[in-house]
Amino acid sequence: MHDLPALLKKIDNYGVANPFPEAPRALYEPCSYILNLGGKRLRPALLLMATELFTDSIDRALPAAWAVELFHNFSLMHDDIMDAAPLRRGQPTVHTRWNTTTGILSGDVMLIHAYRHLASFQDAAVVAELVKVFNRVAIEVCEGQQYDINFETRNDVTLPEYIRMIELKTAVLLGGAMEMGAICAGASTADAEHLYHFGRLAGIAFQIQDDLLDTYGDPAKFGKQVGGDILQNKKTFLVLKALEIMPAENRSALETWLQTGPEAPGKVEAVRSIFDQNRIPELANAEKKQFQTEAFNHLEQVGVPVTRKAALRELITTLLDRDR
Amino acid sequence: MHDLPALLKKIDNYGVANPFPEAPRALYEPCSYILNLGGKRLRPALLLMATELFTDSIDRALPAAWAVELFHNFSLMHDDIMDAAPLRRGQPTVHTRWNTTTGILSGDVMLIHAYRHLASFQDAAVVAELVKVFNRVAIEVCEGQQYDINFETRNDVTLPEYIRMIELKTAVLLGGAMEMGAICAGASTADAEHLYHFGRLAGIAFQIQDDLLDTYGDPAKFGKQVGGDILQNKKTFLVLKALEIMPAENRSALETWLQTGPEAPGKVEAVRSIFDQNRIPELANAEKKQFQTEAFNHLEQVGVPVTRKAALRELITTLLDRDR
Numbered sequence: 001m002h003d004l005p006a007l008l009k010k011i012d013n014y015g016v017a018n019p020f021p022e023a024p025r026a027l028y029e030p031c032s033y034i035l036n037l038g039g040k041r042l043r044p045a046l047l048l049m050a051t052e053l054f055t056d057s058i059d060r061a062l063p064a065a066w067a068v069e070l071f072h073n074f075s076l077m078h079d080d081i082m083d084a085a086p087l088r089r090g091q092p093t094v095h096t097r098w099n100t101t102t103g104i105l106s107g108d109v110m111l112i113h114a115y116r117h118l119a120s121f122q123d124a125a126v127v128a129e130l131v132k133v134f135n136r137v138a139i140e141v142c143e144g145q146q147y148d149i150n151f152e153t154r155n156d157v158t159l160p161e162y163i164r165m166i167e168l169k170t171a172v173l174l175g176g177a178m179e180m181g182a183i184c185a186g187a188s189t190a191d192a193e194h195l196y197h198f199g200r201l202a203g204i205a206f207q208i209q210d211d212l213l214d215t216y217g218d219p220a221k222f223g224k225q226v227g228g229d230i231l232q233n234k235k236t237f238l239v240l241k242a243l244e245i246m247p248a249e250n251r252s253a254l255e256t257w258l259q260t261g262p263e264a265p266g267k268v269e270a271v272r273s274i275f276d277q278n279r280i281p282e283l284a285n286a287e288k289k290q291f292q293t294e295a296f297n298h299l300e301q302v303g304v305p306v307t308r309k310a311a312l313r314e315l316i317t318t319l320l321d322r323d324r
Numbered sequence: 325m326h327d328l329p330a331l332l333k334k335i336d337n338y339g340v341a342n343p344f345p346e347a348p349r350a351l352y353e354p355c356s357y358i359l360n361l362g363g364k365r366l367r368p369a370l371l372l373m374a375t376e377l378f379t380d381s382i383d384r385a386l387p388a389a390w391a392v393e394l395f396h397n398f399s400l401m402h403d404d405i406m407d408a409a410p411l412r413r414g415q416p417t418v419h420t421r422w423n424t425t426t427g428i429l430s431g432d433v434m435l436i437h438a439y440r441h442l443a444s445f446q447d448a449a450v451v452a453e454l455v456k457v458f459n460r461v462a463i464e465v466c467e468g469q470q471y472d473i474n475f476e477t478r479n480d481v482t483l484p485e486y487i488r489m490i491e492l493k494t495a496v497l498l499g500g501a502m503e504m505g506a507i508c509a510g511a512s513t514a515d516a517e518h519l520y521h522f523g524r525l526a527g528i529a530f531q532i533q534d535d536l537l538d539t540y541g542d543p544a545k546f547g548k549q550v551g552g553d554i555l556q557n558k559k560t561f562l563v564l565k566a567l568e569i570m571p572a573e574n575r576s577a578l579e580t581w582l583q584t585g586p587e588a589p590g591k592v593e594a595v596r597s598i599f600d601q602n603r604i605p606e607l608a609n610a611e612k613k614q615f616q617t618e619a620f621n622h623l624e625q626v627g628v629p630v631t632r633k634a635a636l637r638e639l640i641t642t643l644l645d646r647d648r
Contacts, residue, residue: 027467027470081425101473108431108435111432113463116460116463124453127451128448135436135437136440139440146429147348149425
């Protein structure tokens with residue numbers, strides 16, 4: 001079995017051995033740039049770990065792993081334009097460092113190169129299966145991004161709608177990566193589907209955790225400004241849960257804060273205090289745990305010896321137990 | 325054999341029978357909008373005609389034909405953002421009618437839906453082959469668009485560079501469509517490749533013709549303002565041919581005009597007169613004919629009876645003989 005650093009090394013080696021074309025430089029330089037901003041390569045690593053549940057020869061899955069990483073970076077490049085984000089991982093976003101045209105076109109070609117890697121498998125049946133899963137997930141990611149955009153201008157978003165949005169926008173790609181890892185290994189459809197749901201449900205748990213960390217994270221460990229979501233009035237799991245469970249007559253303070261700008265004095269502390277009074281972090285944690293449990297139930301049903309699942313179980317557990 | 329209206333009817337029926345999902349509406353409405361702006365469906369029609377060279381049962385190729393049409397419209401949607409184009413076929417472009425975010429995201433999902441149609445073939449070998457050709461062509465289209473953008477800020481573009489750019493940006497998609505049509509019919513690799521080159525070379529001839537029509541077209545028949553390329557100082561085949569063949573000491577008048585704005589009085593007539601004095605339209609026509617001849621040489625080598633090729637030969641000839 002390969003540990004995480006060994007997997008990451010394989011992924012990076014594959015990327016180095018399969019670079020973008022040299023020309024046109026203006027098209028491909030931004031692709032290499034975003035890929036080298038220090039992403040954790042979590043999705044391709046999970047894909048390889050899914051493959052390794054079934055077989056020791058995981059190198060065969062590298063083109064699919066790299067395709068998933070390219071897709072993820074394509075979506076970041078385009079999302080950054082849509083969100084007018086100036087920075088990613090502390091560096092200028094592609095459309096900031098170059099321009100919007102570059103961000104669009106380099107993103108487009110990176111998406112198509114993802115399909116090129118998928119199509120590089122010798123076995124046509126594997127290509128067809130991988131492309132089908134990839135299509136389904138990629139379409140859902142775009143749909144999730146659209147719902148996220150829609151939610152910005154809506155004041156009646158419900159918690160189930162939010163969970164469906166994060167499921168589409170981020171969770172299905174984790175699930176799809178693992179399903180593709182299973183396909184590369186020649187696993188049964190049932191096992192591939194269990195891995196899809198394992199990744200999908202864990203992905204929802206990750207997003208709830210992200211929402212928790214943004215408000216309750218340790219500033220020393222959290223990469224971004226703690227409280228950023230509150231300052232920007234983002235409709236996170238915490239806000240929507242609070243609006244869901246609080247009696248109408250108690251909601252006015254929170255609703256008033258949600259109409260203030262980021263400069264309103266004491267905003268983060270005040271909103272956090274409302275969350276605390278309503279036990280929102282506990283409720284969010286409970287819901288996160290529920291998704292986590294459901295996820296692991298699917299992993300349990302994958303038909304390989306439990307020892308083979310240890311690495312995957314441990315990685316997901318560690319990632320989901322990061323400090324509040 | 326099906327005539328062109330019959331092919332177009334099949335294509336539209338397939339589109340109607342395979343609509344985008346209903347939701348999210350904000351994502352898919354712009355996709356349907358651009359598809360219904362009155363495009364001629366030339367690429368999917370050529371794909372079906374390529375299939376019909378080999379077999380009477382052309383319906384099997386419809387998913388590939390529709391995928392090519394979706395790809396074409398994806399590229400239009402994103403190109404319109406990059407070109408800041410307000411209108412397409414007299415109607416507001418997607419990013420004008422909605423916004424840039426919509427233009428990016430709806431384009432992205434339309435591209436992925438193109439792959440979804442490709443992946444809908446039962447035979448995995450066909451899926452894998454189609455996806456490979458589609459990837460190669462789609463990457464080249466992006467690269468061509470990048471070269472086109474690069475050329476805007478270069479003053480030393482050569483005619484061979486220009487031809488390579490239009491080959492990538494527009495011609496390979498015609499070639500790829502016909503190659504995919506052959507693949508859908510189970511044609512031999514040699515025949516599929518001849519059809520690729522037939523479409524590619526005809527596509528270059530089309531683009532030279534477009535450049536000619538923009539300057540020399542009949543205003544009553546030409547959809548756009550005749551002389552538009554000259555007014556915008558576009559580096560067309562005509563300009564680059566003139567700069568290539570004129571002795572350095574005679575180029576200054578043309579070079580001076582290329583530095584004026586669209587409001588310079590008498591610009592179109594003056595530049596056209598320089599072209600005429602240097603027999604540029606004749607030279608452009610000769611080069612167009614050369615590509616056309618090379619194209620038809622490839623069609624001749626496709627191993628089916630000559631009677632089966634009549635419809636394709638006639639359509640391309642008619643399209644390439646439009647009035648100057």
